[in-house]
Amino acid sequence: MNVPGVILISRVIVPLFLVLWMYGAAALAASPSVAIVYPEVREPYLSVFQEIARGMEQELGRPVGHYLLNEKDTASAERLIGTLKNDGIDVVVTLGRAGLAVAKSLSSTFPVVIGATIIRPDEVPQGLAGISLTPAPEAMFDHLKRLVPDIKKVTVIYDPRQTAWEISHAERAAQERGLLLVAQPTESLRDSSEIFRRILMEIKDNSIALWLPRENTAMDEQSLLPEVLREAWEKNFVVFSSNLDHVRKGALFSLYPDNFGMGRSLASLALQQVQANGKFESIKLLRDLLIAVNLRTADHLGLRFSNQTRREFAMVFPTR
Numbered sequence: 559m560n561v562p563g564v565i566l567i568s569r570v571i572v573p574l575f576l577v578l579w580m581y582g583a584a585a586l587a588a589s590p591s592v593a594i595v596y597p598e599v600r601e602p603y604l605s606v607f608q609e610i611a612r613g614m615e616q617e618l619g620r621p622v623g624h625y626l627l628n629e630k631d632t633a634s635a636e637r638l639i640g641t642l643k644n645d646g647i648d649v650v651v652t653l654g655r656a657g658l659a660v661a662k663s664l665s666s667t668f669p670v671v672i673g674a675t676i677i678r679p680d681e682v683p684q685g686l687a688g689i690s691l692t693p694a695p696e697a698m699f700d701h702l703k704r705l706v707p708d709i710k711k712v713t714v715i716y717d718p719r720q721t722a723w724e725i726s727h728a729e730r731a732a733q734e735r736g737l738l739l740v741a742q743p744t745e746s747l748r749d750s751s752e753i754f755r756r757i758l759m760e761i762k763d764n765s766i767a768l769w770l771p772r773e774n775t776a777m778d779e780q781s782l783l784p785e786v787l788r789e790a791w792e793k794n795f796v797v798f799s800s801n802l803d804h805v806r807k808g809a810l811f812s813l814y815p816d817n818f819g820m821g822r823s824l825a826s827l828a829l830q831q832v833q834a835n836g837k838f839e840s841i842k843l844l845r846d847l848l849i850a851v852n853l854r855t856a857d858h859l860g861l862r863f864s865n866q867t868r869r870e871f872a873m874v875f876p877t878r
C-alpha cells in the first residue's frame with residue numbers, strides 16, 4: 559500500500575520529510591565551509607559587506623562564517639588562522655583592502671579568494687583568485703552600444719601603471735563589438751591635460767565617446783574633469799565613466815557594483831578554489847554591475863530610451 563508522504567527504505571517506513579531532511583543534511587555536510595574575512599567598519603561599508611555575504615549564502619545554499627579584522631589581525635594573521643582552523647573552514651573569501659593585506663598569509667593554509675577591492679594581477683600573490691571592483695570593459699561597451707548605437711570610436715587616456723591590464727581587456731572587447739578604441743597612455747597630469755585638450759579640440763561629432771577609467775591618475779578631478787564635461791555638453795559628445803561620481807557631475811552613464819551579485823560570483827570562485835586545492839589563479843574584472851544614468855545629459859544629447867531600457871536603470875541623476 560502506498561501512503562502519501564512516506565518512502566519505504568529497507569523495509570522501514572520513513573516519512574518523506576525526514577528523508578528530504580536527511581539528504582539535505584548530507585549535502586550540506588559535504589559542501590565546503592566558507593568564511594568571509596573583512597575589516598571592522600561602519601555604515602555604509604558594513605551594509606556592502608553584509609550584502610556580499612547574502613549573495614554568497616544564496617549561491618552556496620548555506621550560511622557563511624563572518625570574521626572581522628582588527629589592527630592586530632592585519633599585523634599578524636596567526637590568531638585568525640588558528641580560529642579558522644578550529645572552526646573547520648575550507649575556503650576563505652577576503653573583502654576590502656584589509657582583507658587583501660592578510661590574504662597572502664591565509665593562503666599558506668587555506669584556498670583564498672579576494673573581493674570588494676581594486677586589485678591587479680601583478681599585486682596578488684601566486685595561487686590566489688579574486689574579482690576586482692573595476693567594471694569589466696565588455697559591460698561598459700555593451701551599455702554604450704545600447705544607449706548610443708551610433709558610437710563608432712572610443713577614446714581613453716590612461717596611466718599604464720594603474721590600468722594597463724584593464725585597457726588590454728578593453729582593446730579585445732572593443733574589437734569584438736565593432737568599436738575602434740584609441741588608448742593613449744600618459745604618466746603625468748601635465749601630459750594628460752595636454753592630451754585631453756588636444757582630443758577635445760579634435761572631436762567634431764557625436765560618433766566619438768570619451769571613456770574615463772575608474773582608477774585614473776591621468777585625470778585631474780578638480781580642474782580637468784569639469785573642463786571635459788563642459789566641452790562634452792557644448793559639443794554634444796558622450797562621456798561615460800567607470801567612476802559613479804562622474805555621472806552625478808554630468809557623464810552620461812557609469813556602472814557600479816551589484817553587491818549581492820558579486821557575492822554570488824565570489825562564492826562560485828571560492829568553490830573553484832576548493833576544487834583546485836587553492837591552485838586556481840584568476841583575477842577577474844567585475845561583471846556583476848548596475849547602471850547609473852544622467853537623464854539630463856541624455857536629454858541634452860537627444861537620446862530617447864524605451865520604457866524597458868529605463869526600468870533597467872538602477873540609479874538616475876539628477877535625483878528628484
